[in-house]
Amino acid sequence: MQLDGKTAIVTGAASGFGAGIARAFAAAGAQVLVADINGDGAAAIAQEIGGHSTPVDVANGASVQAMADTALSTFGHLDILVNNAGITHMPQALEDVTEDDFDRVLAVNAKSVYLTARALVPHFKARKAGAILNVASTAGISPRPRLNWYNASKGWMITATKAMAVELAPDGIRVNAINPVAGETPLLKSFMGEDTPETRAKFLSTIPLGRFSTPQDMGAAATFLCSDAASMITGVALEIDGGRCI
Numbered sequence: 496m497q498l499d500g501k502t503a504i505v506t507g508a509a510s511g512f513g514a515g516i517a518r519a520f521a522a523a524g525a526q527v528l529v530a531d532i533n534g535d536g537a538a539a540i541a542q543e544i545g546g547h548s549t550p551v552d553v554a555n556g557a558s559v560q561a562m563a564d565t566a567l568s569t570f571g572h573l574d575i576l577v578n579n580a581g582i583t584h585m586p587q588a589l590e591d592v593t594e595d596d597f598d599r600v601l602a603v604n605a606k607s608v609y610l611t612a613r614a615l616v617p618h619f620k621a622r623k624a625g626a627i628l629n630v631a632s633t634a635g636i637s638p639r640p641r642l643n644w645y646n647a648s649k650g651w652m653i654t655a656t657k658a659m660a661v662e663l664a665p666d667g668i669r670v671n672a673i674n675p676v677a678g679e680t681p682l683l684k685s686f687m688g689e690d691t692p693e694t695r696a697k698f699l700s701t702i703p704l705g706r707f708s709t710p711q712d713m714g715a716a717a718t719f720l721c722s723d724a725a726s727m728i729t730g731v732a733l734e735i736d737g738g739r740c741i
Contacts, residue, residue, distance in 0.1 A: 501526070507630075512708075519717060528548065530551040530580075553603060555610075559611055575625070578629045581603060589641075631649045631674050676736035
């Protein structure tokens with residue numbers, strides 16, 4: 496029960512890593528607001544874990560503020576914010592990515608971190624406490640060819656994590672990131688371009704432990720980093736990648 500009595504928002508939690516984090520948080524004793532652009536999916540996960548749900552477009556300021564308001568009215572206060580929602584573009588030459596796809600990737604993967612901070616950091620500052628976890632990627636450390644602007648968005652998230660950690664530490668707010676390698680999530684096919692035994696084998700050959708990241712892997716790491724057991728840890732970008740970045 497590492498998170499007993501804690502309250503949390505997890506974005507992009509209707510599926511994949513976000514759902515794994517929401518499940519782990521609930522199992523550790525937290526009250527969780529499951530937030531996702533897929534409102535029905537969020538409601539299903541919330542029902543499963545005994546939590547709450549809200550639809551959210553993390554790239555839209557008004558929507559993010561509504562999510563924050565829902566969390567505070569539901570829980571009374573917030574302890575943990577997990578910025579998990581993310582998207583990618585299809586693998587292709589960097590100059591072939593459309594402007595619309597570029598804007599969408601940066602809005603969901605980068606602008607969302609700014610929007611959630613704008614909505615919730617004042618609350619954390621008032622309480623002199625809070626844990627923010629950004630779900631970045633090994634792509635931000637060791638970029639894969641043809642995922643160019645996705646790589647860049649995750650590198651931005653890692654730098655933002657460190658910048659936030661330094662600035663917010665005097666207010667008792669910790670900010671960390673986790674860097675998963677690709678996993679069995681709805682984004683896997685987009686990362687690989689196609690989902691075939693051959694492409695999977697090629698992808699897995701770059702991971703020394705020989706398997707993809709799982710939602711359970713992310714949930715375990717997120718639970719620790721957002722718990723009081725990690726009270727001296729801030730500004731880290733923890734690789735959960737089976738050795739991919741060695």
